[in-house]
Amino acid sequence: MNLTEKIYTPTARESLTEGLKIQARVVWALILREMQTKHGRKDIGYLWAMFEPIMLMGIFFALFAYRGMTEHAGMPLVPFLLTGILPVVTMRKIANGISTAELFAKPLLIYRQVTVLDAMIARVILEGATFFVVFAFLVFVACATGYSQPPHDLLAVVISLFMIIFFGMSAGFFQNVLTTFWPVFNRIMSHIWRLLLFVSCVFYTLRDVPAQVRDVLYYNPLVHLIELFREGFFVSFETSIPGYGYVAIMAVVSLFIGLLSERMIRFRAFD
Amino acid sequence: MIQFQNVTKMYRTTGHPNIILDDVTETIPTDRNVAIMGRNGAGKSTLLRLVAKSERPTGGRIMSRGRISWPMSFAGGIHTHLSAIDNIRFVSRIYGQNWRRVVDFVEDMAELGTYLHMPIGTFSSGMRARTNLALSLAINFDVYLVDEIPTVNDARFKKKYDDAIAQARSNAAFVMVSHNLQTIRESCDLVFVLNKGKLVRFDSVEEGLEVYKNL
Numbered sequence: 037m038n039l040t041e042k043i044y045t046p047t048a049r050e051s052l053t054e055g056l057k058i059q060a061r062v063v064w065a066l067i068l069r070e071m072q073t074k075h076g077r078k079d080i081g082y083l084w085a086m087f088e089p090i091m092l093m094g095i096f097f098a099l100f101a102y103r104g105m106t107e108h109a110g111m112p113l114v115p116f117l118l119t120g121i122l123p124v125v126t127m128r129k130i131a132n133g134i135s136t137a138e139l140f141a142k143p144l145l146i147y148r149q150v151t152v153l154d155a156m157i158a159r160v161i162l163e164g165a166t167f168f169v170v171f172a173f174l175v176f177v178a179c180a181t182g183y184s185q186p187p188h189d190l191l192a193v194v195i196s197l198f199m200i201i202f203f204g205m206s207a208g209f210f211q212n213v214l215t216t217f218w219p220v221f222n223r224i225m226s227h228i229w230r231l232l233l234f235v236s237c238v239f240y241t242l243r244d245v246p247a248q249v250r251d252v253l254y255y256n257p258l259v260h261l262i263e264l265f266r267e268g269f270f271v272s273f274e275t276s277i278p279g280y281g282y283v284a285i286m287a288v289v290s291l292f293i294g295l296l297s298e299r300m301i302r303f304r305a306f307d
Numbered sequence: 308m309i310q311f312q313n314v315t316k317m318y319r320t321t322g323h324p325n326i327i328l329d330d331v332t333e334t335i336p337t338d339r340n341v342a343i344m345g346r347n348g349a350g351k352s353t354l355l356r357l358v359a360k361s362e363r364p365t366g367g368r369i370m371s372r373g374r375i376s377w378p379m380s381f382a383g384g385i386h387t388h389l390s391a392i393d394n395i396r397f398v399s400r401i402y403g404q405n406w407r408r409v410v411d412f413v414e415d416m417a418e419l420g421t422y423l424h425m426p427i428g429t430f431s432s433g434m435r436a437r438t439n440l441a442l443s444l445a446i447n448f449d450v451y452l453v454d455e456i457p458t459v460n461d462a463r464f465k466k467k468y469d470d471a472i473a474q475a476r477s478n479a480a481f482v483m484v485s486h487n488l489q490t491i492r493e494s495c496d497l498v499f500v501l502n503k504g505k506l507v508r509f510d511s512v513e514e515g516l517e518v519y520k521n522l
Contacts, residue, residue, distance in 0.1 A: 058403075065400035072393050073386065143386070146377045148360035149401055 058149050066150075066158035070140075085166045086173070089125045093117045096239055109241055110272035114183040118174055119265050120238035124258060126167040127204035128229035133159035134208030135215045135222050153298065156208070164201040171197065185271075192268025199280055200261050206287035209294025216297075237262050242276060257283045309335040309358055309375075309450070309482075311506070314367035316350070316357060327353045328364070329504030337373065337450045337480040342491045342512070344484075344519040345501035351484040352378065354501060355452045358482065373449030379439065380454035387428035391419055391438055394427060402446050409445045416441035416471060418464075433461055437468070444471050451475065453483040488516055 096117050100108070108116050134156045141155035178184035187193040215222040236258035242250055253259045260283045263275035316328040327350030335341055335358075345351050355378040356362040357369055385394050395413055399406035414423060417437040427435060437459055443451065459468040475481075476494070485491055491498065491512065498515025500507050502522055509515030 061403055062401050065397050068400070069386075069389070069393070069397050072389060146356070146359065146361040147398070147401055148375070148377070 059154060062149050062151075062154045063158045063161065066141075066144075066155055067162050070158060070162055073140075086170050089118075089122050089170065090174070092121050092125070092233075096121070100239075108239075109243065111266065111270045112184055114178045115175065115185075115269060116266070117239065118171070118178070118184075119269050120236075120262055121233070122167065122171055122174075123200045123262055123265060124229070124233050124236055124238060126163060126200060127207065127258070128226070128232075130160055130163045130201065130204035131208035131211050131229065132222070132226060133163055134205065135212040135225070137212075138216075156212075160201065160205045160208070163204075167201060168197060187269045188271040189268045193265070195280075196261065196265040196268055199283060200265070203257060203261060203283055203287045206291035206294065209298065210290035211294075213294050213297040232256075232258055235259075241266070241273075257286045308337055309369065309371040311335075312368045312370070314357070314364045314369055316353060316362075316364050326504045328357075328506070330367070331504075331506050333499075333506050333508065335482060335499065336497065337371075337482070339496045340476065340480060340494055341482045342485060342495040342498045342515070343482065343501060344486075344491070344498060344515065346522050349501045349503075351501055352380070352454050354506075355454055355482070355484060359452050371450075374447070375450045376443055376446070376448040376452050378452045378454050379443045385427050385435070385439065388426050390424050390426055391430075392423050395442055398442060398446070404446055409442070412445040413438060413441040416444070416467065433459070437461075437464060440468065441471075444475055448479055450480045450482060453481055453485075455483075455485055491516065 093114075097113060100113055100117075106113055137155040137159055138152045141150065141152050144150045144155075145152070175184060175187070179186055211222070211225050215225075235253065236256055237253065242253060242259065242263055245253065260277045260280070263277045264280065266273050267275045267277075311328075311331045311333045314328050314331045315326075318325045318327065343351050343354060353362065357364055358371065359375060359378045360369075361378060386397075389397075391413075392410060395410050396406045399409040410423075413419070417434065419434065419438065422430065422434065427438070430438065440459065459465055481494070483490075483495070495512055498509045498512050498519070500509065500515055500518050500522070507518070509518065
């Protein structure tokens with residue numbers, strides 16, 4: 037065998053498509069690696085991903101049921117809680133995943149083709165795919181057991197799922213920048229994400245709260261995402277949120293700031 | 308061929324910056340076996356990481372052709388909580404290799420047996436060295452960057468590994484960092500001495516070793 041027979045790997049600069057192919061390969065390898073390190077191979081493994089949202093739903097379901105409620109504003113209780121809790125949990129996981137990706141990827145940077153950005157993309161894809169699967173599974177179970185009707189507007193629901201992933205990702209890149217400059221921020225942020233569960237229309241709707249509170253809640257993009265998610269899911273629910281405009285602007289701005297700063301601070305990751 | 312164009316590398320430390328490379332313009336040939344020598348802390352390992360693109364220079368450019376390995380050393384990018392086979396799969400995937408072939412190669416070389424499915428953290432240091440070395444030899448690189456060849460001293464494996472390294476040598480170039488003068492005399496045709504930010508080339512190995520000894 038001589039040199040010319042060997043597989044030749046050009047650098048990303050030499051060819052964009054070759055570079056993208058290598059990146060896809062690396063992201064896929066990172067996703068598989070992540071699934072192994074995160075949940076282990078021996079126990080029930082990836083089912084753990086469902087544990088937290090189901091537990092939270094169980095708690096709220098018990099509280100609501102205790103007060104004799106089976107639905108809220110025309111929405112059956114189970115899908116009502118599901119469309120509120122799962123998005124918040126998912127966005128938190130995606131955002132925290134991005135801002136801790138550097139820590140995870142650091143030992144892997146000795147392989148030239150692996151970058152911190154690849155690790156971030158891998159986490160978004162993995163958490164996003166998990167969100168789809170967990171959501172579909174829980175809706176299926178709820179429908180089969182008579183606790184829910186199938187989604188009223190499937191396309192709107194799918195758009196909602198993507199917007200939730202997209203917003204979580206943008207928030208993650210923004211969170212990552214602040215974390216780089218101020219490491220404590222990550223810990224603060226994980227508490228903020230928990231608090232957001234209470235101010236994001238998770239177990240109530242915009243219409244339930246007084247007008248003054250509503251005016252404040254309008255600034256919370258999670259409120260927009262959850263209200264629109266429910267509008268797509270339930271035939272009987274209509275929201276006063278006009279559309280994804282506000283969320284999209286917030287997401288694009290924080291993604292832009294996040295990615296731009298990631299490029300500028302990238303050198304620090306290698307030092 | 309690995310070309311350095313005005314390459315500077317420094318680390319910020321408390322006090323004055325630690326300059327590893329100071330405006331180095333040099334070419335390291337890859338059709339010969341190259342040794343990089345220097346005192347402890349001179350930056351030999353950093354130099355290999357720069358060539359491997361695991362790290363970026365503070366200034367200047369490093370250009371290279373062909374498949375260049377990661378800097379092979381004891382630890383590498385091995386995850387100690389992951390099993391050997393999961394580590395092997397990961398490395399195979401990012402290099403676009405068929406992981407079954409790579410696993411077979413490593414199994415054959417390192418003879419891990421049931422340890423193949425155990426976390427690397429449970430390995431003896433000999434097993435780890437064998438696994439790491441076998442994994443890098445399994446992927447066909449044009450240039451192997453070796454940060455002190457992991458020594459496989461176990462009589463049972465020594466011959467097998469020496470043969471595998473000799474075979475890799477006939478197809479690919481080795482750029483190695485070593486303190487072992489014997490190893491360098493036996494296996495290198497060219498010496499670079501790294502000292503105080505400067506990289507000096509010696510076409511005569513003996514001459515290079517002489518300079519190194521007097522550092």
